[in-house]
Amino acid sequence: MEDNIVQQFFSLFSFTTLLSIVGVILATWTLLFGTRWSIDTLVAYKPKYRIQLSQIFPAVRIMIWVITIHYIVFIILKPPQSIVYASLGSLGLALGLASQDAIRNFVAGVMMAVAPRFKVGDMVQIGEHYGEVTSLDLSTTKLRTFDDNLITVPNGDILKMPISNANSGELNELVAINLHLPVSIPVAKLKSIALNAAKCSHYVYLKKPITATVFPVFDKAFYYNLTVKAYVLDVRLERAMATDISERVIEALNEQALFVGTSFESKHNPETMLVKS
The missing domain is CATH 2.30.30.60 (SH3 type barrels.)
Incomplete structure (x- = not known):
């Protein structure tokens, strides 16, 4: 019985069959490459929809490979049921013994696809x-x-x-910029400068609110902690916006001579200052 199954298995893989399988796989890779190129072209043409377009490819890739495997097995090979059951049993045993981590990651990937915690572009x-x-x-x-x-x-x-x-599928996200400033600067003036600096930044998404808060901190000496919160137009511009707003605040304070006779220190780390939008 086992010899008969083995003979049937090897009889499926003739030269013509192998050539057909290689052709289908090459066609699949070409289709995937073309799909990816098309999506990238659309993203470049419509950057506003970059996140939505980028989320299409993972689902399309899975669907294409499922169709390809189904076509190879049931259209090209057309194996008898005995070979299908024997192959599934052997494959399950091999995967269970040698690929426990791979199976765990695969199952986790399926669970994440069904109930996603984040998406491409987040x-x-x-x-x-x-x-x-x-x-x-x-x-x-x-x-x-x-x-x-x-x-x-x-x-x-x-x-x-x-x-x-930080952005949960949206193109914009909330970024908080922290600046440590001398207490000699009037609070109302400081907040006004910070809000104007954020509104003038080319990277700020003005359709959502901009806030500035100031509170005193003591660390060997008193200083103000200024926090400017604004939404960036594109998540990739997070650091550019933080730097731009910081520079605008510093330049405005220098122009109005509000740093005279004081020491100044600024700190902002975009990787730790994010607030979920």
Whole structure:
């Protein structure tokens, strides 16, 4: 019986059949490449919809591969039921023994696809890594950090981690810029300068509110902690907006000679100052 199944299995893979399978796989890769190129072209043409368009490719890729595998198995190979059952049993045993981590990540990826905690284009904090989600595969998730590093995180680990999502599918996100300033500066003047600096920034999304708060802090000496909160037009411009607003505040204070006879220190870290929108 077993010899008969083995003979049937090898009889399926003739030269013509193998050539057909290779052709289908090459056609699938070409289709995926074309789909990705088309989406990237649309993103470049319509950057306003970058996040929505980027979320299409993972689902399309899964659908294309499922159709491809189904076509190869049931249209090209057409195996008898005995071979199908034997192959499934052997495959299940092999996966169970040798690929426990891979199965765990795969199952986690399926769960994340059914009940997503974030999407492609979101700015998320996963463990110690903060960046934009660039890829959601069935086994891994990839982040692009502000240092242009590509971080790959297994999906099985993500299910066990708390996830901080800064924009939740929207193109804009709330950013908080913290500046440490001398207490000699009048508070009302400081808040006015900060709000004007944010409104004049080219990176600020003006359809959402801008706020500025000031409170005193003591660390060897008293100083003001100025916090400006504004929404950035695009999550990728987070650091650019923080730098631009900081520079505008500093320049305005210098122009009005509000730093005379005082020391100045500014601190802002976009990777730790995010507030979920």
